[in-house]
Amino acid sequence: MVNGEIVGVFGIARDISEQKHFERQLSFNANHDRLTGLLNRVSLEDRLALDCHITRRHKRRLAVMCIDLDGFKSINDSIGHYYGDQVLIEVAQRMIQQVRPSDTVVRMGGDEFIVLLPDLLCDEDVVLVAERLMASIAKPYCVQGMDLHVSASVGITLSDGHIEQPMQLIQQADMAMYKAKQQGRNNFQWYTSDLNQRVCEHASLRNDLQKAIETQTLQLHYQPQIDARTGRVVGLEALLRWEHPEKGFISPAAFVPVAEDSGQIIPLSLWVLDTACAQLRQLSDQGVTSISMAVNISPMHFQRGHFVHYVQATLEKHGLRSEQLELEITESLLLNNADQAIETLHRLKALGVRIALDDFGTGFSSLSYLKRLPIDKIKIDRSFVQEIATDHNDAAITQGIISMAHHLSLKVVAEGVETASQMEFLKGSRCDVFQGYYFAKPMPFVELEAFLGFPTSMPDRQS
Structure with missing residues (x-):
């Protein structure tokens, strides 16, 4: 300032792009599985609530799938977790390829995944997706020259989006998945109300x-x-x-x-x-x-x-x-x-x-x-x-x-x-x-x- 007039401005600039990148990385890590890059269980509740809202608004159907890999534990136990991790990474990629961009694939942990399919016109669409996922997952996995095999047991539940506690849909799909396990694995089963009793048994x-x-x-x-x-x-x-x-x-x-x-x-x-x-x-x-x-x-x-x-x-x-x-x-x-x-x-x-x-x-x-x-x-x-x-x-x-x-x-x-x-x-x-x-x-x-x-x-x- 000279003679009472502002003649210049002095400021200090600091590049915070690295900090912002770090914050974005922290946010990504908090919401994504580090191994596969899929969304993790932290993100599931919000995404499920959003899909229920979309389904209600459009008056359509929401399908929730619980997918558990058959034979995966034996890979970890027999030849090591490195091979199991490579299979999980490839499973995640194959699942992403079989669903729509608007669908959600979540890794819950271990060898269990959740798939959310909102805005469905008819129940038959779910069957097609389940069959595609199972066929894709069942193809061999080549890891360092070894051919490894897993299959998928799939549980499915359907909703019109009108549900007070959306996470109940995850529990229902999980029950249906265990029914698929009991039916010989490598198949899909629907949730029915009597499954609660079966799960208890x-x-x-x-x-x-x-x-x-x-x-x-x-x-x-x-x-x-x-x-x-x-x-x-x-x-x-x-x-x-x-x-x-x-x-x-x-x-x-x-x-x-x-x-x-x-x-x-x-x-x-x-x-x-x-x-x-x-x-x-x-x-x-x-x-x-x-x-x-x-x-x-x-x-x-x-x-x-x-x-x-x-x-x-x-x-x-x-x-x-x-x-x-x-x-x-x-x-x-x-x-x-x-x-x-x-x-x-x-x-x-x-x-x-x-x-x-x-x-x-x-x-x-x-x-x-x-x-x-x-x-x-x-x-x-x-x-x-x-x-x-x-x-x-x-x-x-x-x-x-x-x-x-x-x-x-x-x-x-x-x-x-x-x-x-x-x-x-x-x-x-x-x-x-x-x-x-x-x-x-x-x-x-x-x-x-x-x-x-x-x-x-x-x-x-x-x-």
Whole structure:
């Protein structure tokens, strides 16, 4: 200022663009998943409320999907979280590609995602989106030369937007997703009002199963395997049974998926293997030394890094020869990192343990993988045996399986043999071993001891 007049202005300027960028980055990180770049659960409530408003205003429909990946946990457990992270990143990209720009994909955490589909004209549109998402997710993931596989269980709920607590839609979709898991996975299910009761029953079953594992109140039953030529018992299959104190018999088909979802399958599998070997030791001490014990192996247990060591330690603990133990596997072991699974099988074979491929003929790649697997026998699935005497297709398939297996120097076990006509057909087709109700039902160990006390000729048919 000169003579009372302003002749200039002095100011200090500071570049705050870096600060603004940092603030934007903080805001982005607060609302987005750092791994996949998708919105996270923090953003979900606001976005859901907005979509409900849009749906109400346009008088249309809002669909909420809950998507959980099947088989993802086994990737993390068997080959590491890096591979799992790469799969999640690719899953996120594939999901974005299958929805509209106005739709929202959220990663809730782990391998669970939410998809919001606002402003829908008809319910059928949801089905198309669900099918596209499932097909896209199910395609192989190549990570550092490994082909990895996951699928998706999808739960869906619909709304007209008139709901006081929009987050209830997330709970409904989550319930429907668990129903999809229970229905065999890799499918989608709709929310219905009765699902609340089913979810409570599922939680109750999980808690009761945990108590049964801790108190060792589960049982193993054993079904004999019969040599087709001599009629002698040459093997036993250990089958898990649960007699609930209030609900009675609970099928493995009901509680094993619960155990797999909750992680209880690992301690359960450890108990089964240890108990089966302990009771085989008891039979050996009674002079029954020529019978093998077949134990079904959970893919989740098999893919654990110390599985081979545990098998070896269990055999040593009970003083069993390796060839007395037979591990039954299914092709689901090969879905993620088939090369590592085959390497593990070779290590088991090096111990002297026998390997059987269960449910043969029902898997996705029976023929392509058969020659690579270090197995000793295959088990023909009971679905082929049931109509074998009357259905020409089942008969032809079964004869083809037996012939192919013998050319590969593999033995063949037929499951589900229930009639004399089935047995005679299989015997004429040169099947090696029979297993089924025609010879014996699965029985507790005490009954098995009595059963094996009979003469070693072919047992009488059980009623």
